[in-house]
Amino acid sequence: MLLTNRSKNLYQEVILDHNKNPRNYREIEHPSHFAKGNNPLCGDKLDVYLIIDDKNVVTDVSFVGDGCAISKASASIMTTLVKDKTIDEVNKLFEGFHDMATGKIEPDEDPKLRRLRAFSGVKDLPARVKCATLAWHTLDAALKNQEIISTE
Amino acid sequence: MLLTNRSKNLYQEVILDHNKNPRNYREIEHPSHFAKGNNPLCGDKLDVYLIIDDKNVVTDVSFVGDGCAISKASASIMTTLVKDKTIDEVNKLFEGFHDMATGKIEPDEDPKLRRLRAFSGVKDLPARVKCATLAWHTLDAALKNQEIISTE
Amino acid sequence: MDTVSKDTISQKRETPGRILEIRRDFPILNRQVQDKPLVYLDNGASTQMPKQVMDTINAYHEFHHSNVHRGVHQLSQEATELYEGAREKLRAFIGAASTKEVVYTSGTTESINLVANSYGLANLKKGDKILISNMEHHANIVPWYMIAKKTGAEIVVIPILDDGSLDMDALSELMDNNVRILCVNHVSNALGTVNPVKEIAKMCRDYGVITVIDGAQAVGHFPIDVVDLGVDFYAFSGHKMHGPTGVGVLYGREELLAKMEPFMGGGDMILSVSFEKIIWNELPYKFEAGTPPIAQAIGLGAAVDYLNSLDREFLESYENDLLEYATEKLKSVSGLKLVGTAPGKISLNSFVIEGVHPHDIGTILDGEGVAVRTGQHCAEPVMDRFGIPATTRASMAFYNTFEEIDALTDALLKVTELFDVTD
Amino acid sequence: MDTVSKDTISQKRETPGRILEIRRDFPILNRQVQDKPLVYLDNGASTQMPKQVMDTINAYHEFHHSNVHRGVHQLSQEATELYEGAREKLRAFIGAASTKEVVYTSGTTESINLVANSYGLANLKKGDKILISNMEHHANIVPWYMIAKKTGAEIVVIPILDDGSLDMDALSELMDNNVRILCVNHVSNALGTVNPVKEIAKMCRDYGVITVIDGAQAVGHFPIDVVDLGVDFYAFSGHKMHGPTGVGVLYGREELLAKMEPFMGGGDMILSVSFEKIIWNELPYKFEAGTPPIAQAIGLGAAVDYLNSLDREFLESYENDLLEYATEKLKSVSGLKLVGTAPGKISLNSFVIEGVHPHDIGTILDGEGVAVRTGQHCAEPVMDRFGIPATTRASMAFYNTFEEIDALTDALLKVTELFDVTD
Numbered sequence A, B: 001m002l003l004t005n006r007s008k009n010l011y012q013e014v015i016l017d018h019n020k021n022p023r024n025y026r027e028i029e030h031p032s033h034f035a036k037g038n039n040p041l042c043g044d045k046l047d048v049y050l051i052i053d054d055k056n057v058v059t060d061v062s063f064v065g066d067g068c069a070i071s072k073a074s075a076s077i078m079t080t081l082v083k084d085k086t087i088d089e090v091n092k093l094f095e096g097f098h099d100m101a102t103g104k105i106e107p108d109e110d111p112k113l114r115r116l117r118a119f120s121g122v123k124d125l126p127a128r129v130k131c132a133t134l135a136w137h138t139l140d141a142a143l144k145n146q147e148i149i150s151t152e
Numbered sequence C, D: 001m002d003t004v005s006k007d008t009i010s011q012k013r014e015t016p017g018r019i020l021e022i023r024r025d026f027p028i029l030n031r032q033v034q035d036k037p038l039v040y041l042d043n044g045a046s047t048q049m050p051k052q053v054m055d056t057i058n059a060y061h062e063f064h065h066s067n068v069h070r071g072v073h074q075l076s077q078e079a080t081e082l083y084e085g086a087r088e089k090l091r092a093f094i095g096a097a098s099t100k101e102v103v104y105t106s107g108t109t110e111s112i113n114l115v116a117n118s119y120g121l122a123n124l125k126k127g128d129k130i131l132i133s134n135m136e137h138h139a140n141i142v143p144w145y146m147i148a149k150k151t152g153a154e155i156v157v158i159p160i161l162d163d164g165s166l167d168m169d170a171l172s173e174l175m176d177n178n179v180r181i182l183c184v185n186h187v188s189n190a191l192g193t194v195n196p197v198k199e200i201a202k203m204c205r206d207y208g209v210i211t212v213i214d215g216a217q218a219v220g221h222f223p224i225d226v227v228d229l230g231v232d233f234y235a236f237s238g239h240k241m242h243g244p245t246g247v248g249v250l251y252g253r254e255e256l257l258a259k260m261e262p263f264m265g266g267g268d269m270i271l272s273v274s275f276e277k278i279i280w281n282e283l284p285y286k287f288e289a290g291t292p293p294i295a296q297a298i299g300l301g302a303a304v305d306y307l308n309s310l311d312r313e314f315l316e317s318y319e320n321d322l323l324e325y326a327t328e329k330l331k332s333v334s335g336l337k338l339v340g341t342a343p344g345k346i347s348l349n350s351f352v353i354e355g356v357h358p359h360d361i362g363t364i365l366d367g368e369g370v371a372v373r374t375g376q377h378c379a380e381p382v383m384d385r386f387g388i389p390a391t392t393r394a395s396m397a398f399y400n401t402f403e404e405i406d407a408l409t410d411a412l413l414k415v416t417e418l419f420d421v422t423d
């Protein structure tokens, strides 16, 4: 199969795998934080659930929703990364991820972004940046107690 | 004075004279027919008064109004021409004038149009055809008992 | 290209020379995208413009530009003649009785908003019904939603069948004496369906129902005759028929337009203005407030000339061949399901692929130089009707080739391979 | 051309080389009319377009055209970037705080209709007052007249002084707690008057009155800063600033726009649509229904680039010289009376000649190649105010020359000779 480099670069094994078998794909019955994310451009919809303990640590996190491979894999990988992190650490991760997806920094510049490197390809695809960041924006909204957000 | 041919052709002595000294420029107190004409494009306004006897003959005709030289001279000349004509004759004259002003016939083709020949130059000036025909359209409206008309 | 038998539709087909010649009129078709030749299959969103239209617009700007209607000077008269000349071309193009019935707008969307506001607002009240098909573009839904809110009228949805046809039986049943307005597109941009507008308009006349036909997707594909169709309002856009953006048309029957109040106010749509009293201008100017899209209207006239210069019957049958070929070819893609398989369709295929989101399909196709649209196509209710979040849409024009359909199919096979889709 | 002393304003003056160079950018200025060189003095109606803007529009059509916002493919992304890039240029051009405040429309007229309908209709009621200056263009009168009819609000006219200035004392007295909206143009197209918008806006803020500024005649002549001016809404058109027809802008303060309902409905201005519930899109998209004027917006962005590439301070002072020269020159024409002699004016002279109707003047000037506008300039109340049926208007742009003013004057002398006008 002769795919262009751009597509190969974007649709790496790790993304295809998380898309097919998303981790933490479930509702949490009594979340301490929750938000609905919405990307009207492509119809992506994502709910993010969180349980945060009194030490500001994410003790559980999950998502459900519909979306493209990029947004689904991004959500799945996000849940695996933020688990057991403090809110501060989560915010830093979001920031780093956002900078990488929009091309502001290279993934190699920050070791914490290692496992998110697969998404660095979206920076060349303005219309797809929102797919990659939707889960993170929704997480951010949940942490800030905004219940509905949309990325446009 | 070196005017272009077009302007010389349009602004002939006869037009300039009727513009300066319009004939039958007065109101008629008890007209049998009356109409207000209006060319919104240039703000020309013209009232035409008629007295028509029971033999369908125009026994008196007059106008008042504001307008450019073309429309004023046209109204003035019109009043001098339709006086003592039957409605049928007036309609024929209107038709001939209209055809000449819009370039459908040459003034020489119809001897009755001799005294209207000065207006044949407007056929090259689409924006001015309405000025030349406003008085005639208003006359026509008066004869048809339409009280207000506008040419556009 | 391989030499192939022309009869086997599932095999490769050769594009007629006449089409290849027409392609030369469209400079953008030479573009490269990701180092591959552009395969432009997004004509439903906007069509490309031939050199002839560009040249007309340039000549207008270089030699004739001026404001229209209000000037006695040469340029203004030329601009007015070109602008009004284009209106006459458009009149003939859609078979309207008079240029009074041809109102320039900024596009289909404004055309329909004009009808909704000028006709709808004045003629609808609580208890009245507006019938809107389930396959409408948002342009023929949202304005009515807004007017329904204001008037208390009720929107009633005309359902569609599983193949994407309008449910004509259901429509007959929905017709009653409370229906005032019926809104339907001539051609669905999401499904490709060509609706039986003439039949619908006949039914509406019997009930005294006003028809608002969205012709955005029709005008570029086949000839229109609004009188033969028997419709009341017909809306379309320049940029979907190889003309410019920023211009469109509302056709309306003179009798209706004459009674309607203006939509917008400003210069040119009035006969006289004081602060106490304003008198509206005559048709069609009553509905054209302010400086109109002069260059764009003239460009649209040139697009009409361009289409008229082609053999439209041939183009229509060629587009049918393209559709047939594409429909057959897409069958070879695992997991692909067409959305919209009505018997009468323009050359447009909407589809989903099991397990692959349209957005991913679009990105991968783009990497192969193939431009398709993915998403809801401004027709969310269609997506809801078919229970899908979005589709991928390959919408063709007469300048597309069989080879481009092959390129589309090849690119889709790469998608299914990457995402491991099996039937 | 004769060599003359540059200090004697009533004598001939030489046009600076920089201006002659700029003229080369405008192909239409080479036109011949009636076998004479075109002297284009109808810039108030519409300005001419430089080659640079044409080239941008052509390049867009030849390489990038596609619909915006909704596509993942390359062309759509390029078109979106160009279209949104132009918005950012316009934002900077008028000094707006955010692109959310820059709404594309089809022109000044639609911009004002948008405010009248979306803001006016929702916020006006019986007893409220709308202040409108007596020098407004119909575009800033008719929409308010329509809204006043619907809401019962009252239109109150701000008088103008004999020289064509706004009567600021009268304005102060008209300000009261029932005034909701004030409509005034930045520059009058009939008189040339530049209004003290900053001062007016300050007064309005003190009374909580919303300002709707018609900037159609301002943007092409001098730089604008909406934040410095302190206005609420500011409307202008592309074709009056050397950009294309079919596009304009409404600037609105974000706080106000955010609370307003959309004007038109359709694609792109919504986040989600069902027949039961529709959610509007964010700013500025909420106000941009349907396919926008894409090529035109991009062309307008190019017009901004073009203006920015020039030394605007120099152009402004050159235009002042032109005005001064023309004002002086026109004094030599028997029976000529200027209408509008306010201390602050753009390079525009409206005038009447005793005993000669403007329409005749226009035709004779056209015969000499001189394009002026004659009539009411869509500002009938101004004509009524000065008790005249119409004027002749010579409206200049930075590409006009002193020699062209001479040509205007010479042609006017022919008029007075023909019509035998004496002082």
Ligand SMILES: Cc1ncc(COP(=O)(O)O)c(C=O)c1O
Residues within 6 Å of the ligand: C267, C289, C290, C291, C292, D044, D045, D107, D108, D109, D110, D137, D139, D140, D185, D187, D188, D189, D214, D216, D217, D237, D378
């Ligand atoms: C002062 C003024 N306001 C508004 C307008 C209307 O602009 P447009 O016709 O481009 O909508 C014009 C131009 O005709 C104008 O000069």
Ligand SMILES: Cc1ncc(COP(=O)(O)O)c(C=O)c1O
Residues within 6 Å of the ligand: C044, C045, C107, C108, C109, C110, C137, C139, C140, C185, C187, C188, C189, C214, C216, C217, C237, C378, D267, D289, D290, D291, D292
């Ligand atoms: C069926 C249909 N109706 C209406 C529209 C709206 O047209 P425009 O965006 O040009 O106003 C479109 C195109 O987007 C369409 O496909």
